[in-house]
Amino acid sequence: MTWFHVQNKMSDFIRKIKRVINTALGRDYCPFCDCWSSFRPFGLVPRGHAQCPYCGSLERHRFLLNVYQKHIFSSSASCRLLHTAPEEVLVPVFVQKENIEYVPVDLMPELFPFVPCVRADVTELPFEDASFDWIISNHVLEHIEDEEKCLAEISRVLKPSGSALLTFPVNWEAEETFEDPAIQSPEERLKFYGQEDHVRAYGKDAVKRLERFFDVKLLTGRYFKWPNPLKSIIYDAIKCLNLFRRER
Numbered sequence: 203m204t205w206f207h208v209q210n211k212m213s214d215f216i217r218k219i220k221r222v223i224n225t226a227l228g229r230d231y232c233p234f235c236d237c238w239s240s241f242r243p244f245g246l247v248p249r250g251h252a253q254c255p256y257c258g259s260l261e262r263h264r265f266l267l268n269v270y271q272k273h274i275f276s277s278s279a280s281c282r283l284l285h286t287a288p289e290e291v292l293v294p295v296f297v298q299k300e301n302i303e304y305v306p307v308d309l310m311p312e313l314f315p316f317v318p319c320v321r322a323d324v325t326e327l328p329f330e331d332a333s334f335d336w337i338i339s340n341h342v343l344e345h346i347e348d349e350e351k352c353l354a355e356i357s358r359v360l361k362p363s364g365s366a367l368l369t370f371p372v373n374w375e376a377e378e379t380f381e382d383p384a385i386q387s388p389e390e391r392l393k394f395y396g397q398e399d400h401v402r403a404y405g406k407d408a409v410k411r412l413e414r415f416f417d418v419k420l421l422t423g424r425y426f427k428w429p430n431p432l433k434s435i436i437y438d439a440i441k442c443l444n445l446f447r448r449e450r
């Protein structure tokens with residue numbers, strides 16, 4: 203065994219000891235910061251142990267990092283990746299990957315001065331057909347009035363061999379997605395859709411709605427529990443829907 207192997211074994215051992223001690227002390231681990239701390243409560247109905255005090259990451263960001271590591275970062279092949287409405291904490295993760303041509307887009311790119319961000323509407327993407335290997339879109343669909351146009355655009359710019367990885371809240375207790383064009387005020391949207399700027403509340407039929415444009419694979423469901431599920435039927439059983447498109 204070389205000195206290099208001994209050092210590796212020692213650092214693995216130290217990491218495991220640190221994990222045991224920090225877990226016993228009730229601390230949380232942030233993979234973005236690679237450190238242990240006490241996460242802060244976060245949310246309209248505050249969830250405990252939710253937000254990293256250093257980088258601001260939430261449960262879904264840390265969950266998504268795992269998904270990206272497994273599905274995207276496991277390959278060193280060159281690829282082009284579109285990220286709509288990029289989450290600030292996720293941007294450096296993609297930028298650091300030398301094999302990824304990272305293209306973030308947003309309606310207000312000035313909010314992202316730390317990365318070249320393209321001004322674009324997800325219902326009218328300024329890109330060629332079949333020009334991306336990956337498309338990442340998190341918590342966007344529930345804000346878009348013309349859902350069909352948005353999905354058609356994502357499908358258009360995605361290569362036939364590419365994959366789109368989408369997440370958005372779904373109430374799995376509801377058979378059907380609820381949306382009503384008459385519901386316009388922030389107060390009503392909060393009441394019926396769970397957030398002032400949401401335009402629908404997805405139900406079980408979310409998968410079928412996506413299947414109009416993609417082969418859909420639901421990767422995983424629950425990734426956090428709300429502290430009081432009875433507070434709102436919209437927030438009850440909210441899960442993360444992951445959509446995967448693979449070559450037909």
Ligand SMILES: [Zn+2]
Pocket residue numbers: 232233234235236254255256257258259
């Ligand atoms: Zn962090």
